[in-house]
Amino acid sequence: MKREQISVFDIFKIGIGPSSSHTLGPWRAAQQFVETLSAEGALPIVTGIKILLYGSLAKTGKGHGTDIAILLGLSGDDPVTFDVGAIGGKITDIETSNCLSLGGIQDIDFSITGDLIFLFSESLPFHPNAVTFQAFLENGKAISETYYSIGGGFVVKEGDQSQGKAEVDLPFPIDTAGDLLHWCIKTGLKISEVVLENELAWRSEVETRTGILNTFRVMKECIYRGCHTTGYLPGGLNVARRAASLNKRLLGDREYRNYDEWVLAIRNTGNSFQKTLDWVSCFALAVNEENASFGRVVTAPTNGAAGVVPAVLQYMIVFCDSFNDEKIMQFIMTASEVGSIFKKGATLSAAMGGCQAEIGVSSAMAAAALTECLGGSQRQVLMAAEIAMEHHLGLTCDPIAGLVQVPCIERNTMGAIKAITASQLALQTNPDKAKVSLDAVVKTMWQTALDMNSKYKETSDGGLAINIPISLPEC
Structure with missing residues (x-):
């Protein structure tokens, strides 16, 4: 095959x-x-x-x-x-x-x-x-x-499922989490290092590095822009943007002129549990408010879930003191491999699998990436991804009025927080004692997707979409 x-x-x-x-x-x-x-x-x-x-x-x-x-x-x-x-x-x-x-x-x-x-x-x-x-x-x-x-x-x-990308000879072919773990054990490489070796089959290391850091540039610009833009989202629901007001409230009278100074200002607000929760939510809200406003974002792995991975990455930068290119590359490469495993074994489409395919997958990606960057073993990284998805199984996609706003934007904050929690659990656990593998949860997610009623798959025919009395002329 x-x-x-x-x-x-x-x-x-x-x-x-x-x-x-x-x-x-x-x-x-x-x-x-x-x-x-x-x-x-x-x-x-x-x-x-x-x-x-x-x-x-x-x-x-x-x-x-x-x-x-x-x-x-x-x-x-x-x-x-x-x-x-x-x-x-x-x-x-x-x-x-x-x-x-x-x-x-x-x-x-x-x-x-x-x-x-x-x-x-x-x-x-x-x-x-x-x-x-x-x-x-x-x-x-x-x-x-x-x-x-x-x-x-x-x-x-139709009639062509090649997706237009030329096949290359990958040093580490991977379809499942089991395949990935096999190569990690055989070579001693971290997950991000396995990814980088495979990327070299498509392009040079310099090109890969430049591309990944450009991806991060778009992510951080999106977060920063979203944290400084007020008003209401388009589409007729009149949803107020919250990230900017939350950012202002959390920072008080601290001054800054750019992204780097903003990161330092955030660090100076403290790292209490409540502050951390507020900031992670702020980061995720910012991205998805930009997304809902036809802004420039990075699919991670989708637009509807675009806030989870950047929010957890921003959390790592601010609160784990990991603001360097190597850690950022490590984070993005690890996250991408987990996303690809879900793509191959299940789906990234809410129209096929509900929101578990978007927020669930993005949360698993972020949990895995954070775990590797914080020093977790390969097994702990996969365990973190499994924990994050396990607690998103069955999540429906029921956007009110067909807009990627309610409940989509807040779900990104939930996915980000769950990713951090999953990472912490995995880092404090012996993965040899885990009862559920990542491959098992991927299989379960796909089975759940197949069983899910179509009205909960991005149709606005069920759930919140029909229980909130809103009528919009364009929907």
């Missing part, structure tokens, strides 16, 4: 909120469709296009910005570099002009209401997150492709 090869940069992708599966994935799918049209020489003769959204993409697409992401992707814009402040203006221009510049090259007539169709009652069998693009050509022919956004920004084209 062909092994799935996942890099640290597959788990941690730079993009735009609010959702990796409903925003980043469809954005990438739209880009791929434009690339197909260009490769076939059809782009200059496209006269019209229709987009069909199925399943969860239809039911919560408006709240997750799926329509916006697809239009930007078809326009040739990239989520890594596109100016988040220009999103509203770009969409307004398309809407008012009834014109879409396909790939930024071919102008076609386009109606957002008529050509972008939400099929609320239809779902395709492979995955709930499906989108079909139909391009109509001036010669009377048409080109149609269907894509599935399978979680974490990963996209699969």
